[in-house]
Amino acid sequence: MRILIYSPLFYPSVGGLETVVLILANEFVQQGHSVKLVSQTPAIDQDTFPFEVIRKPSPKHLLQIVHWSEIYFQPNVSLKGIWPLLFHARPLVISHNNWYLRKNGHFGWQDYLKQLITKFATNISVSHAIANHICSKSSVIPNPYEEDIFYERFDILRCQELVFLGRLVSDKGVDLLLNALAEIKALGLTPTLTIIGQGSQELKLRNQVKKLCLNEQVNFVGVKVGQELAQLLSAHQILVIPSRWQEPFGVVALEGIACGCVIVGSEGGGLSDAIGPCGVTFSNGDVKSLAKILADLLNHPNKLFKYRASAKQHLVQHQKIEVAKAYLKVFERAFH
CATH class of the missing domain: 3.40.50.2000 (Glycogen Phosphorylase B;)
Structure with a gap:
C-alpha cells in the first residue's frame, strides 16, 4: 500500500504522539509498504528516515502527494489537513490518541467538527476510554513502545x-x-x-x-x-x-x-x-x-x-511489529 501520514507535529518535535508516529512509519516500511509523511514541523538537519518526509508543502504539492496515496492516515484529526480529500477521494483512517475537548473540559466548535469527521473515516482508538469518547465506531489498538530501548536489565541492582x-x-x-x-x-x-x-x-x-x-x-x-x-x-x-x-x-x-x-x-x-x-x-x-x-x-x-x-x-500486544500489523489490517479493510 502507498500510505500517506499527515502529522503536523513530527521530529524534531518531541512528544508521545511524535514517537508513536515514528514507530509506526518505520514499521510500515519494514513490512513492505511505501510511506510518505507530511508535517508542519521544520527540520533542524537533513532527514535520514527510511521514508520521505515532506515539510510544509504547498497546497499544490500536498494535492500531488494525496493523489499518490492509497491510504490517508491522520494521527488525531487535523482540520487543516482534511481539505485535499475534497479533490482526491482516498480512504481516511484516523487514530485517536487524545480527547477532543478544550482545556476547560468543554466542547468547542472544533471538537464538534472533529467528531463529525470521524463519521466519514475508519477509526482507531488507543484505549477503550478514547473509543467511548469518539462518537463513531472504532477499533481499539493500543500504543506501542520502544522495546529495543526499554527492557529489563538484570545487571542493574533494583535497589x-x-x-x-x-x-x-x-x-x-x-x-x-x-x-x-x-x-x-x-x-x-x-x-x-x-x-x-x-x-x-x-x-x-x-x-x-x-x-x-x-x-x-x-x-x-x-x-x-x-x-x-x-x-x-x-x-x-x-x-x-x-x-x-x-x-x-x-x-x-x-x-x-x-x-x-x-x-x-x-x-x-x-x-x-x-x-x-x-x-x-x-x-x-x-x-x-x-x-x-x-x-x-x-x-x-x-x-x-x-x-x-x-x-x-x-x-x-504493545510490541512495534504487532501494533503495526493491527494498523495495517485496518488500512486494508478501509482500502477494500
Whole structure:
C-alpha cells in the first residue's frame, strides 16, 4: 500500500504522539509498504528516515502527494489537513490518541467538527476510554513502545523504591505523590523517590518536599531519555503515575513495565489499559488510597513478583511489529 501520514507535529518535535508516529512509519516500511509523511514541523538537519518526509508543502504539492496515496492516515484529526480529500477521494483512517475537548473540559466548535469527521473515516482508538469518547465506531489498538530501548536489565541492582517519570505540571499529580509519601512516613516507611522530568511546577514541588521534610527521600534528576532513562527505571521497584487528569493511554507505563517496574497509577481514562495486570490503580486524586497501596506494596514486597510475572504477556500486544500489523489490517479493510 502507498500510505500517506499527515502529522503536523513530527521530529524534531518531541512528544508521545511524535514517537508513536515514528514507530509506526518505520514499521510500515519494514513490512513492505511505501510511506510518505507530511508535517508542519521544520527540520533542524537533513532527514535520514527510511521514508520521505515532506515539510510544509504547498497546497499544490500536498494535492500531488494525496493523489499518490492509497491510504490517508491522520494521527488525531487535523482540520487543516482534511481539505485535499475534497479533490482526491482516498480512504481516511484516523487514530485517536487524545480527547477532543478544550482545556476547560468543554466542547468547542472544533471538537464538534472533529467528531463529525470521524463519521466519514475508519477509526482507531488507543484505549477503550478514547473509543467511548469518539462518537463513531472504532477499533481499539493500543500504543506501542520502544522495546529495543526499554527492557529489563538484570545487571542493574533494583535497589531503589519509587520513581516518577513525566512533566512536572499540575495534571501529572506529583504533589499528590509527595503528600502520600508524607502519609506513609508517619507509619514509619521512608522509601526513596526519584523524580524524572521537568516542568513549570518544579520549584513548587521542591518547596513542598522541604515543607514535608522529605529532603532525604526525594531526588530530582531532571530529564532522562533513551538508554539512560531505561537504566534508571531498571534500578527501581515501583513506577508511580498519579495523574489528576484522565490519561488517554500511558506509554510511560509500558516503558516502566518493560524495565521491570510494578506500576501504581490513577485508574481514570486509558491508563488502566496500559497498566493491565502489571500494577495497581487508584481513583484519580485520592491521596489516601495511593498511600495505602504504596504502604501495602512496601510492607509486602513479595506482591511485586505477581505483577511482574504478568509483564511478558501484557507487553506482547504493545510490541512495534504487532501494533503495526493491527494498523495495517485496518488500512486494508478501509482500502477494500
